[in-house]
Amino acid sequence: MSTREHWRPARGEIPVEPGVYRFHDESGRVLYVGKAKNLRSRLSNYFQPLTSLHERTRRMVTSARGVEWTVVGSELEALQLEYTWIKEFDPPFNVQFRDDKTYPYVAITLGERVPRVMVTRTRGMEGARYFGPYTKVWAVRETIDILLKAFPMRSCSNAIYQRAQRTGRPCLLGDIGKCAAPCVGRVTPEQHRGIALDLASFMAGNDERFVRDLKQRMAAAAAELDYESAARLRDQVGALETALAKNAIVLAEDVDADIFGVAYDELAAAVQLFIVRGGRIRGVRGWVVDTELDVTLAELVDTVLQKAYDDGTVPAREVIVPAVPDDAAALQTLLGERRRAANERGAVTVRVAQRGEKAALAQTVATNAQGALRLYKTRRSGDFTARSQALADLQEALGLESAPLRLECFDVSHLGGTNQVASMVVFEDGLPRKNQYRTFAIPQARDDTDALYQVLRRRLAHLDRGVSEETGAAAVLADSGDAAVGDGEVVQESTRQSFHYRPGLLVVDGGQPQVEAAARALHDEGIDDIAVCGIAKRLEEIWLPGNPYPVILPRTSDALFLLQRLRDEAHRFALRYQRTTRSRDIRSRLSTVPGLGPTRIKRLLQHFGSVARLRAASTEEIEKVDGIGAMFAAAIHRELRDGAGV
Numbered sequence: 001m002s003t004r005e006h007w008r009p010a011r012g013e014i015p016v017e018p019g020v021y022r023f024h025d026e027s028g029r030v031l032y033v034g035k036a037k038n039l040r041s042r043l044s045n046y047f048q049p050l051t052s053l054h055e056r057t058r059r060m061v062t063s064a065r066g067v068e069w070t071v072v073g074s075e076l077e078a079l080q081l082e083y084t085w086i087k088e089f090d091p092p093f094n095v096q097f098r099d100d101k102t103y104p105y106v107a108i109t110l111g112e113r114v115p116r117v118m119v120t121r122t123r124g125m126e127g128a129r130y131f132g133p134y135t136k137v138w139a140v141r142e143t144i145d146i147l148l149k150a151f152p153m154r155s156c157s158n159a160i161y162q163r164a165q166r167t168g169r170p171c172l173l174g175d176i177g178k179c180a181a182p183c184v185g186r187v188t189p190e191q192h193r194g195i196a197l198d199l200a201s202f203m204a205g206n207d208e209r210f211v212r213d214l215k216q217r218m219a220a221a222a223a224e225l226d227y228e229s230a231a232r233l234r235d236q237v238g239a240l241e242t243a244l245a246k247n248a249i250v251l252a253e254d255v256d257a258d259i260f261g262v263a264y265d266e267l268a269a270a271v272q273l274f275i276v277r278g279g280r281i282r283g284v285r286g287w288v289v290d291t292e293l294d295v296t297l298a299e300l301v302d303t304v305l306q307k308a309y310d311d312g313t314v315p316a317r318e319v320i321v322p323a324v325p326d327d328a329a330a331l332q333t334l335l336g337e338r339r340r341a342a343n344e345r346g347a348v349t350v351r352v353a354q355r356g357e358k359a360a361l362a363q364t365v366a367t368n369a370q371g372a373l374r375l376y377k378t379r380r381s382g383d384f385t386a387r388s389q390a391l392a393d394l395q396e397a398l399g400l401e402s403a404p405l406r407l408e409c410f411d412v413s414h415l416g417g418t419n420q421v422a423s424m425v426v427f428e429d430g431l432p433r434k435n436q437y438r439t440f441a442i443p444q445a446r447d448d449t450d451a452l453y454q455v456l457r458r459r460l461a462h463l464d465r466g467v468s469e470e471t472g473a474a475a476v477l478a479d480s481g482d483a484a485v486g487d488g489e490v491v492q493e494s495t496r497q498s499f500h501y502r503p504g505l506l507v508v509d510g511g512q513p514q515v516e517a518a519a520r521a522l523h524d525e526g527i528d529d530i531a532v533c534g535i536a537k538r539l540e541e542i543w544l545p546g547n548p549y550p551v552i553l554p555r556t557s558d559a560l561f562l563l564q565r566l567r568d569e570a571h572r573f574a575l576r577y578q579r580t581t582r583s584r585d586i587r588s589r590l591s592t593v594p595g596l597g598p599t600r601i602k603r604l605l606q607h608f609g610s611v612a613r614l615r616a617a618s619t620e621e622i623e624k625v626d627g628i629g630a631m632f633a634a635a636i637h638r639e640l641r642d643g644a645g646v
Contacts, residue, residue: 007066008047014040014069020081021069022089023060030089031064035078037326039069059540060093075330083306095269095289095303104140106131108200114161114182114189115196116154117144123312130312131203131282148178149235150214151199153192155179203282211237255279257318257358260308261365262300263373264289270373271304274365276316286369288376298323305331305350315339317346320353320362386558387430393559394505397551398544400531404504405429409566410459410518411509412442412451413574422455423574426503427566436501439577449517452508456521463502463527503530509567511536511550512543519545535563600627604636 019039023032023046036042046053046061053061072078086094109116111127119140123130148155156164156171156179164170164183174181182192218233261272268288275283287307289300302325309315315335325331328350335348353359391403407427412420426436440455506522508514515534522530533551534543540560541550553560607625608614614622623633 004047004061004064007064009043009067011040011044014043015071016040017071018073018075018078019069019071020078020085021067022085022091023064023067023093025063026065030085030091032060032091032093033082033085033089035075035082035327037075037078039071043067043069059536075327076333079306079327079330079334086306095295095300106140106144106203108196108203110193110196110200114154114192116156116161117148117196117199118155119144129200129203131200145178147199147202148173150237151195151202152178152180153195153199154182255318255358256316257320258308258316259320259353259358259362259365260301260304260322261362261367261369262297262304262322263366263369264297264300265373268373268376269300270369270376271308272365272369272372273308274361276361284368286372288372296323298325301325302327302331305335309335309338312342314342314344315348317348319348319350320358321350322352322362322366324350324352387562390430390558390562393553393557394562397542397553397559398505398531398533400505402504404531406501406503407505407507407562407566408459408503409507409509409570410452410455411567411570411574412448412455413571413577420451421574421577422451423570423577424455424459425566425570425573427562430562432569437573439573448510449513452510452514453517453521456506456518457525460521460525460527463525506530506532507563507566507570508532508534509570510534510543511541512548515543515545535567540564600625600632603627 170181173179180187221230257276259274271287273285420442422440424438426433
């Protein structure tokens with residue numbers, strides 16, 4: 001099997017100029033496309049030791065069989081080429097957008113001889129101007145109905161329009177004054193186009209100008225005693241003010257901005273966009289994004305800005321984001337070109353709002369993004385049908401006799417071979433049972449597979465002890481010092497839940513070696529009626545004991561989503577416990593300093609915020625902590641230095 005070292009390019013071969021790179025597998029399929037200011041520096045990050053890479057980056061580079069690059073002249077060219085290649089190759093490890101196509105838009109078909117205003121969920125009509133997207137179709141229709149009183153343009157279908165032309169009779173909208181009736185010649189096509197352009201200008205944010213103009217005309221008509229015209233203009237002003245009232249003013253009238261909010265975790269991200277024109281929120285848009293590699297917030301924002309305007313939406317002059325990408329200058333140039341292509345003036349600025357009303361609105365957008373992410377996770381995990389389907393798919397894919405109603409997942413965590421711990425996470429009926437999560441301290445193990453074998457032996461040994469469910473198993477893990485930890489997630493009880501429930505499926509975080517270790521533990525405990533599998537971080541493939549080939553579940557499968565959640569939860573829980581043991585380790589070391597009790601140790605950790613900062617602190621910095629004098633500070637600094645081997 002080929003490894004990275006077989007195809008890794010020599011460092012001197014990689015140019016230092018800006019460019020775009022592609023990782024590909026053995027069949028030539030492009031796995032990932034990226035850009036860099038300095039190709040050599042960026043690509044070197046992918047060839048660090050595998051243990052130092054994020055799990056998803058590690059999965060990508062171990063799946064790849066080569067890397068190619070193209071040098072370009074500038075960051076802007078790199079941005080454009082990256083965008084083109086992502087569209088062309090659709091790499092599986094790049095951020096995958098699931099654009100929500102259900103949002104309604106208002107479209108004005110200026111490409112037609114007699115334009116039409118309509119509500120649509122699709123884009124792409126030649127010559128049409130789109131406004132939105134909006135969240136509720138009924139609200140959009142209601143607003144259009146109001147605006148037609150002020151801008152009486154055509155809103156009927158082509159069939160109705162042609163029928164009115166043939167019969168010489170307008171439709172109901174023409175009779176009630178919500179259409180100027182160009183179909184029967186009440187206005188010329190040119191006059192009707194002027195009405196359509198006025199409506200488009202109003203929708204684009206020039207609303208206050210229209211209201212002021214109508215009020216002036218109304219006052220002039222009243223002064224000339226033309227009360228009929230004044231009444232008609234009064235009704236139009238009222239219609240516009242009613243429509244404007246539906247869009248709250250959030251910023252100054254001259255503010256045009258696109259405000260992005262992003263909430264993300266290791267598996268997915270939610271993006272929210274508030275479209276502000278003329279100081280009012282004109283539209284809201286949202287995406288759910290699949291994240292494969294360990295992208296930073298700035299990198300995610302970079303991808304979002306490239307994708308957000310794919311559908312022809314014109315960027316605002318000001319784009320507010322939660323983090324500025326490294327290639328912000330190139331992005332601004334690209335977005336500015338899109339504005340000019342749409343005959344809009346003004347350059348585009350990408351920035352973070354630091355204070356004021358824009359920052360407050362940006363926080364609101366971020367809150368909406370967080371809610372969207374929670375909703376996405378809840379819907380996928382809380383949907384009974386989806387959970388049932390996931391368990392049924394697991395049964396079929398793994399060849400089980402019945403659906404695995406109880407899933408237990410195990411993960412091992414350590415820091416450079418020290419502070420080795422493991423976690424057990426329990427899902428029942430596709431939902432987490434956090435009161436049954438468990439952690440394991442591992443005194444000594446040769447490697448991860450040995451640690452996993454030990455943990456499973458310890459867990460499986462309790463299956464057939466017949467512990468009473470009424471009394472629980474207060475000492476069930478006392479032999480190993482196992483504990484349940486968490487910030488309010490795991491219930492600490494003197495009488496713990498019994499540990500003898502039989503799982504329908506044991507899941508381990510890892511590939512074939514980890515699965516074989518788990519199978520060996522089952523065999524040594526004499527258990528042959530519990531299935532075991534592993535989910536590898538390489539390609540999210542599922543491994544079974546004794547099978548040289550993995551089971552590949554579809555990327556969109558609910559079963560795979562369930563296993564990913566289970567694996568990631570076990571990883572998170574193990575990592576948390578591992579950090580706790582490290583914190584306890586430093587507490588025990590500090591307790592050897594004469595006169596340094598629990599209260600002062602707590603103050604130290606609270607003051608510095610982390611163990612790493614405390615280790616890096618100087619004697620003078622330690623001395624600033626309340627209750628820590630010069631003598632204590634010197635002793636603490638010496639103890640931490642000696643413990644770190646300095």
